[in-house]
Amino acid sequence: MDFRYDARTQELREKLSAFLDECVYPAEPVHAEQVAAAGDPWARPPVLAELKAEARRRGLWNLFLPDPRYGAGLTNLQYAPLAELTGRSPHLAPEAINCAAPDTGNMELLAEFGSEAQRERWLKPLLDGEIRSAFCMTEPEVASSDATNIATRIVRDGDSYVINGRKWWSSGAMDPRCEVFIVMGKTDPGADRHRHRHRHRHRQQSMILVPRDTPGVTVRRGMTVYGYTDAPYGGHAEIDFTDVRVPAENLVGAEGAGFAIAQARLGPGASTTACGWSAWPSGPWSCCAGGRWTGWRSAGRSPSRAWSGSGSPSPGSASSRPG
Template identity: 70%
Template sequence: MDFAFDARTEELRAQLLAFMDEYVYPAEAVAEEQRAALASPWDTPAVVEELKAEARRQGLWNLFLPDAEHGAGLTNLQYAPLAEITGRSPQLAPTATNCAAPDTGNMEVLAQFADERQKKQWLEPLLAGEIRSAFAMTEPEVASSDATNITTHIERDGDDYVITGRKWYISGAMNPDCKIFIVMGKTDPDGADIRRQQSMVLVPRDTPGVTVKRAMQVFGYEDHYHGGHAEVIFDHARVPVTNLIGEEGGGFAIAQARLGPGRIHHCMRLIGMAERAIELMCRRAVSRNAFGKALAQQGVVQNWIADARVAVEQLRLLVLKTAWMMDTVGNRGAHTEIQAIKIATPRTVVGILDRAIQLHGAGGVSQDFPLAELYAGARTLMLADGPDEVHQRSLARRELKKYL
């Protein structure tokens, strides 16, 4: 593996860093002011649309999608340092560059599995940043860490599917621009193969029987910039059979294909969050005095900063190795590495953010610094896309198999 970034990556990094300094960081406070004046907290502040227009003008758009026909045509290894940069401002930068979850995963699903009509109707406006989307899999009544547990029914009725079920923590669903749900449910609940019982269908938001019931909070945050995390009810919602993605029984496989890139994208952005936390720690440490000397001269603070730097460098190398393997041997070949970074990155970044909060005192848990909200987001990623324990179980089995 070559540790040097290639010329295109270096060019895009320089361009993206300048975009962050000139546009994104100054927009953070502006977005908060604008949001306070909106009729609904789920509406998009005007400055976000301005950022999107500027990013698209500069060609900093759809960087996540390796498909050159629809995206930037970057490899995972090329995209990794760019996602890290956007992770420094996770509320604005991913959306500004049209690289925000859950739209990224949904666009990947549509690009890979949708038919031409579905791509025309839903993928194209998503690629253009004209609409948003949501992925409806997690359910409150079952342990959704095992996706075979889902209970939502997708029943065939003539030329239609009828969807009945209750989902929650459906990211992006509170945003009024969210026009389409990718819904995972069971078309063959009694099938012999539990991994062939599920299918995915496209359900427009305005379908009768679809109710976005409420916003779910994450440690008290509603995550407005990502469109929230909603509870959604499907009460005999009816869509044409032509809204099926791929084939009946293919939902579990599509979910696995979707979650692999999503996991590494989250880890890339988490490293950017950790870098911002280190920056804030250092700035705080050199600007505050306690007990007769600067915080930067306190041994415990120095240890926190040193440990954070070591941890981030370790994580970055592991993420880059995983991206390289995904490019060279595919997602299946990089399965162990994907699970390793999914386990290691959120828990390590949570620890770094916790130290940064501690260093900021009361300010660390306040709305005046981004640390508390960054912490909530990082801690959530110990659950999202599969909880740590599921990945540990799978990874341990793979290691033990060598000795059995």
């Protein structure tokens, strides 16, 4: 297979590299300063909104979506080297261009499997970066990497579905802008009693959209990974769903399609996330190993001089990051 960059990929790489050099890297110390000064650990640093506005102005927005109706229409081969670049500033760059998980996978899910009403209500504000979302699959009592183990129930009751269960490690749910949960549960737990069990046990699950403010939804706590809360980047929450009632039209796709939808969501997301993490040896960690990071720290610049706080910093204020 030919992995050379085509003309469009090369053009986007150049534009994205310039955005990182001129705007994102100089904003990192300001972002850290604003996070430290905020009273609320989940408050959104103002510099992030400025970066988003500049990214949209430069045409660097929703690059991850392969459907040209909603995003850049890039293939995985075209998007992978762009994801690698954003991985050099993992706390700023992906969200600055609206390509941050878990919203990326959730937007792809809604674009491919959502109804017109669901796309209008939830996909549109996600594409515009106005809200965020969470994906709720993992549960505390079972090995949820195999989704056939999950126990959360989604039961049809007239024109509604009623949801009961507990989820945890629901990424993005601690963000105050997270307005919708995509919840995976079982609508037909008895499907494995059919004759061909190895086929039908994967038809037990369904996915449903649950607005955060629905009665019965309780975000119990934020969780830590190696002692870190991942604030203010969305975090990972434990959530109770107790007699949560939502309209039947909130079901994503058909009953029993949840496992297949989860697999479709996982594939592209895992690949592009891996591309982002592959950048770490040439990004943040290299400043410790080789002393090659000659940005505002080594130059003795203050954060306020590295980033003016509005608009784009001048090219002279950009950090020099390893290639």
